[in-house]
Amino acid sequence: TQLLEQSPQFLSIQEGENLTVYCNSSSVFSSLQWYRQEPGEGPVLLVTVVTGGEVKKLKRLTFQFGDARKDSSLHITAAQPGDTGLYLCAGETGANNLFFGTGTRLTVIP
């Protein structure tokens, strides 16, 4: 079983602040996905990163895949209440093999 540790587990910040969520593993992944889950719903894909060192931006969200493809980070600039949710990273080791991280629950206070 692959282990993907996310930190922090919980994060509560004021609207307008910046934050970074980390996803770490000792395993190498062929790609890494980030999902966001809102209350009462299933996770929804935000982004997939594939190449070591890759950086992808989605409006105020910046995703980075580590050079060694073992870790990833999600940075949110000027957080909004609509960013509130559970953020999950998921590492892929091959076809049909997707391992989810432990999750980071973000609350953005207006």
Add this chain to the structure above:
Amino acid sequence: DVKVTQSSTYLVKRTGEKVFLECVQDMDHENMFWYRQDPGLGLRLIYFSYDVKMKEKGDIPEGYSVSREKKERFSLILESASTNQTSMYLCASSLPGVRTEAFFGQGTRLTVV
């Protein structure tokens, strides 16, 4: 609009009962998955299926079985529910191959009393 639909959002069952959780997808996806979600543990794979009548054990299959008689439907069965199976259960589907997006249902919160 693509959809994965789970038959129940909330379910309360008694210890020892046989429980069926149903999942239907309308995207003609080959792959279907059942996950269990617990705080601090993320999503853990119970079973997955890559074709009709095919199934593979995930990380935590003990106490569970699955059925896939039709491509669009994947059922999770708790043969004899126990209190430690109280959890959120998520169904997902995807196309085969790598770097494919997993589409999730809304989840079923199961409480076993």
